[in-house]
Each structure stands twice: as structure tokens, then as C-alpha cells.
Amino acid sequence: MNDSPAQFRAPVGTHDVLAPESAVWEGLIGTFSTLAYRYGFSLILSPLFEDVGVFNRGIGEASEVATKEMYVFTDRGNRTLALRPEGTASVVRAFVQHQPPTPWKAWYVTPAFRYERPQAGRYRQHHQLGVEVLGTDDPAVDVEVIALAWRFYEAIGLRRVRLLLNSMGHDECRGRYVELLAAHLAANASSLCDEHRETWASNPLRVLDCKREACRAVTERGPMLPDHLCEDCRAHFERVVAGLGALGIESTLAPRLVRGFDYYTRTTFEFAADALDSAQNAIGGGGRYDKLAEQLGGRATSGIGFGSGIERLLLAREAEGVTATLLERSPDVFVVDTTSADVATPYADRLRRAGLAVHRAYDQRSMKAQMKAADRSGARFAVLVGPTELAAGQVTIRDLRSGDHDQTQRSVAHDQLVATMLELVKK
RNA sequence: GUGGGCGUAGCUCAGUUGGUUAGAGCGCCAGGUUGUGGUCCUGGAGGUCGCGGGUUCGACCCCCGUCGCUCACCCCA
Structure with a gap:
């Protein structure tokens, strides 16, 4: 409102949540906690900041989030720390550190930080809730994790959610695919968009995700991931799709779905809220990360999880006209x-x-x-x-x-x- | 980082070609109703018109700067 130095405001890209809106937050989190409990998850609390390596190694040093969006700072002991940009890496770090009995199932709700210019559905501090399962690569667990998210969205009143599903394969079959893709991009580099014409080689998979027409035209003619999975990865993926189908959960194959973090292997998925026509219509996403525990210094352990942004869930509810409060907050x-x-x-x-x-x-x-x-x-x-x-x-x-x-x-x-x-x- | 829109009361906003004491609705407080809410009536508090500078006899209005909010691009939750 004014410029007087005595008047403080919440920092750019952050928000206070007061009553009565805060009751909706309580309702969302409570609904999720109840559901997670039914699926056999326990709450994990972990620090908001970690050694920056926890995030760099997991989500990929070259990723957008790591290079330009992380809140990195040096503490008084000269340690380089970062505020968590997402939930999974910290949870896996905690798993590696404590080595709990597997399968280990944890749910969380946490703020997450990204240094970027705010706009609708995109903030410097937002909030995510999610789950992680470590210690099994049974496709049944992929199905359960996705089903939990799906049932959660149903429980909070969302009806227009689409599940986009893909498989990234494991190191080898993905490696082979990336070579094929790279060759295709190299042959068509001059037709790529301005940005990727120069940068496609550093991470060819990123180009699949590019929304610009030029890149789309090139990748549409190129090789698709699901067509190049090895026998095991293909079988795994088929069992996930079949398992979801058996629960009545409809999924859309999204061969170009590549998520923003490098740690994903095999199953990856995203939930799109069709009521939100903005570019920020992803209300949640996740996938399998069978190499992440090793990358963080632990023994080889499969894992899978998903996270959902609370602010975006609220936007989606609003866009769908959902008004149920989920929680009565009036006195007796x-x-x-x-x-x-x-x-x-x-x-x-x-x-x-x-x-x-x-x-x-x-x-x-x-x-x-x-x-x-x-x-x-x-x-x-x-x-x-x-x-x-x-x-x-x-x-x-x-x-x-x-x-x-x-x-x-x-x-x-x-x-x-x-x-x-x-x-x-x-x- | 780049670009667009907007800053007037706690909130949502009006303010006529620049002209005198800046308004409304809602909310808040009090009274009408000395023990009873929701409806109604009356009154009241609350504004350096984001901030700084300029033009002018005169600026909420025009110009410049600045800060803030917001939306979009990139990318993501």
C-alpha cells in the first residue's frame, strides 16, 4: 500500500493464509492425511533446507530448477545449503540416512521454494503434499501411489482431472532411446525452436517437453519412448496400466511426458486439471526413481512417489466451482x-x-x-x-x-x- | 530475466474536459430496542488518493521516475 519503511509485507511470491481460507487448507491436509493413513503411510517431517547436493544430484544439475530456481545460501559455518524446491529428494535422503525397514511408506506436507517470477499458480513459496514408497519396484505400488492421488482428487471434489502416463524406461533402454532421439534431433536441429536449436544436446529429453510448434513438429516425427522400452520395462508399464484400469482409473498415454527432474525412471505421470486452461494446469505429478537412493549415497533401492501443489488444487477447485469446505470450523x-x-x-x-x-x-x-x-x-x-x-x-x-x-x-x-x-x- | 495491466477507506470500487470540505456499497463501532443476534432505520470512526519529483493560479486526474501488486513468456506444483 505505501512505501513507509515501517510497513512490512510478505516477500514477493509468498502469501499469508488466514481464516476463513485457512480452514480449507486444514480440510485438504486432513483429507490427505486420513487417506494416506488408509493406504499405510506414516508422516515424515524433514528439514526445509539441505546440503545443496541433495537437490543437485537428485533433480539434475542441468535442470531448470537446479540452475536458476533454487534458493541457495551459505550459512555461518560456510556450508552451502538450499531451501527445498520439491519434496522427494529430502525424503530419499532421510531414507538413506536412517535405513528404515522396507517397504517404507512416508507421506508429507511441506512448503517448497523456487526463485522465479510469480504468476497465477506459481509462487516462490508454495506448498506440496505427497507420498514416497521405497524398497520395492512392484508395479502394484505404482498403481497404489497413483490411485491414492486419484482418490484424493475425488475426495476434495475435483472431477475434471486427467491422468497422463508414460514410462521413461531404466538406464539402459532409456540410454538407447536418448541416442536415437539425439540422432533425430541432430538431423533436424535447424528446425528446432530458437532455444533448443542451440541447447538440445545437453538434454535431448527436454526437447520432447517443449511446447513450441517448431520443436513439436520435429519430435512428433521422431522416436517415442514407449516404443523403445526393454522387455522388463515394457512389462512393468503394462502391468501399471492394467492395474489402474482394474481400479477404474483411466489414464492417457503421454509419450512425450518428461518431467522436470532427472531422477525419474520407468513410470512417470502427471495430473492435469482441465478446468485450468493456464500453462499451470499440472496439479500433481510424480514417478518412479529407481536410481535416486544410490545417487544420494545409499544402497540401490527402488522408489516411487507423487507430489501435489496445494495452491493449484485450490485453483482447480475454484475453477470447477467446488465449494465444499471439507471441514466444519464453526463453534458449538x-x-x-x-x-x-x-x-x-x-x-x-x-x-x-x-x-x-x-x-x-x-x-x-x-x-x-x-x-x-x-x-x-x-x-x-x-x-x-x-x-x-x-x-x-x-x-x-x-x-x-x-x-x-x-x-x-x-x-x-x-x-x-x-x-x-x-x-x-x-x- | 523480458513484456502488458493496475495502485483512491479494512474489502470491492466510483470520481464528470485538471477547480473549492474525496464518495458509495460491504465490513466495523454506537444508538433506535436500559437483558437478546440475524431484517430495518439513524449516526460515527476510518483516507498524507502507493511514494518522490515536474507542469499549472490550482493535480486523485497530465508528465517523468520509483516501489508494490497482478497477468503473461520460459519452466514447473
Whole structure:
């Protein structure tokens, strides 16, 4: 608003989330946590920053994220650290460090940081939730991880989500494919877009992902990954597709789907929200990373996971017109106290200890003002205590849903308050 | 990093070819209703018109700069 030095704002590309929007966040995260638990996942908490190598080695030194988007800094001990740009690398680092029994299944919710110019659905600090499974390359686990994401999107009300599926193969078959692709690009280099005409050789797979017409025209005529998988990788992929089909989850083969991180092998996938027509319509994605644990210094361990951006899920919900809050956040009771003896504090305490959500007013406001606040709070009931009640050892309970003044209003002895309220709230 | 749009009350915005005390709705506070919310009526608080400079007798309005927000490109969640 103004430029005065005393006025601080959230840094560029970051946002505060206040009520009532924060309740939707609680609902999303709670829904995900419940679902992850049903699928056998446990929560993992890991540091927001790591040795920069954790991210460089995993996501690829040449990747866009590593080269220009990472928040790298040096601490007072001269260590080079980075704020996490995504969730997977840290989780795999933790796996390598602690060597928990496998199969190991962890879910997380975390901020993620990318230094870039913000725009709709793209922020310097955004939030992701996701899961990782380490210690098995059973295609059934690919199916379960994708199914978890799919069921989650259903649970939060999204209907227009498309699953894009591809397989990157393993080192060898992908290596052979990359050679074929490179040869094709070399032969057609002059037809590539301005950027890739010069840079295609550093990472030929990136060109598949290029959205410009020039590159598309070239790659469409070139070799496609799924056609060059080895026997094992092809079989794995087929079992994933069949497994998803058996669950009624429809997938679209996306032969040019190459995700932004270099660690992926075999199964890769992305969820596109069709309600979002912007370039930021990917609400989640993931894949298998059978080499990542080794790259981070651990023993060879297969892994797979997915992550989803919370801000984008919210945008997709909005675009689809989904309004369900997923979580009721209105109080059961509002205590109105006009006694000037502050009985609201002990009364609220008793009700809260009984498990009820209780709001109240402060600053000895007028009864009218307190009733108004009770109404605004969304509380189902008001408990009124004035001089009259106090003298009689009673409280007045009023149903705020009722438009009538005295129909539903009742008095009970103050020591019956908790029992009565519990009874009323149940109905 | 590059380009477009926009900065007027807590929020959403109006402000006539530059002219006197800058407005509305919502929200907030109080009163009408000295014990009762949601409707209604009345009143009130709240603005250095993002900031700095320039043009002018006079600038919310025009010009320049600057900061911020926002959207888009690249790439991604």
C-alpha cells in the first residue's frame, strides 16, 4: 500500500493464509492425511533446507530448477545449503540416512521454494503434499501411489482431472532411446525452436517437453519412448496400466511426458486439471526413481512417489466451482456474559474441557454487541449469563438458528450447563 | 530475466474536459430496542488518493521516475 519503511509485507511470491481460507487448507491436509493413513503411510517431517547436493544430484544439475530456481545460501559455518524446491529428494535422503525397514511408506506436507517470477499458480513459496514408497519396484505400488492421488482428487471434489502416463524406461533402454532421439534431433536441429536449436544436446529429453510448434513438429516425427522400452520395462508399464484400469482409473498415454527432474525412471505421470486452461494446469505429478537412493549415497533401492501443489488444487477447485469446505470450523457455543464478574472464563473452560468448541467476547461489551458477535461466529448456541442468572444460579441457553426469541430459549441450573449442552449439540 | 495491466477507506470500487470540505456499497463501532443476534432505520470512526519529483493560479486526474501488486513468456506444483 505505501512505501513507509515501517510497513512490512510478505516477500514477493509468498502469501499469508488466514481464516476463513485457512480452514480449507486444514480440510485438504486432513483429507490427505486420513487417506494416506488408509493406504499405510506414516508422516515424515524433514528439514526445509539441505546440503545443496541433495537437490543437485537428485533433480539434475542441468535442470531448470537446479540452475536458476533454487534458493541457495551459505550459512555461518560456510556450508552451502538450499531451501527445498520439491519434496522427494529430502525424503530419499532421510531414507538413506536412517535405513528404515522396507517397504517404507512416508507421506508429507511441506512448503517448497523456487526463485522465479510469480504468476497465477506459481509462487516462490508454495506448498506440496505427497507420498514416497521405497524398497520395492512392484508395479502394484505404482498403481497404489497413483490411485491414492486419484482418490484424493475425488475426495476434495475435483472431477475434471486427467491422468497422463508414460514410462521413461531404466538406464539402459532409456540410454538407447536418448541416442536415437539425439540422432533425430541432430538431423533436424535447424528446425528446432530458437532455444533448443542451440541447447538440445545437453538434454535431448527436454526437447520432447517443449511446447513450441517448431520443436513439436520435429519430435512428433521422431522416436517415442514407449516404443523403445526393454522387455522388463515394457512389462512393468503394462502391468501399471492394467492395474489402474482394474481400479477404474483411466489414464492417457503421454509419450512425450518428461518431467522436470532427472531422477525419474520407468513410470512417470502427471495430473492435469482441465478446468485450468493456464500453462499451470499440472496439479500433481510424480514417478518412479529407481536410481535416486544410490545417487544420494545409499544402497540401490527402488522408489516411487507423487507430489501435489496445494495452491493449484485450490485453483482447480475454484475453477470447477467446488465449494465444499471439507471441514466444519464453526463453534458449538458462544458464551455471552454481562455480569462484569467474568463468569465467561470458567464457563467456557468447563465446556471446552467437555470437548465443545467455545467462543466468547472480551472487553465487557454490551449484550447486543455480544449477541451480534455470537451470530457472526456461526455458533449453534448462545449461553447467556447476566446478573439475573448469576443471582439465580442459572444460565440461559438460546438456539441461534431459531428466528424466534423465546420459543427455544431455556434456563438450566449452572451445574447442569455442560450436560445440557452436550445433549443439545448431539442433536 | 523480458513484456502488458493496475495502485483512491479494512474489502470491492466510483470520481464528470485538471477547480473549492474525496464518495458509495460491504465490513466495523454506537444508538433506535436500559437483558437478546440475524431484517430495518439513524449516526460515527476510518483516507498524507502507493511514494518522490515536474507542469499549472490550482493535480486523485497530465508528465517523468520509483516501489508494490497482478497477468503473461520460459519452466514447473
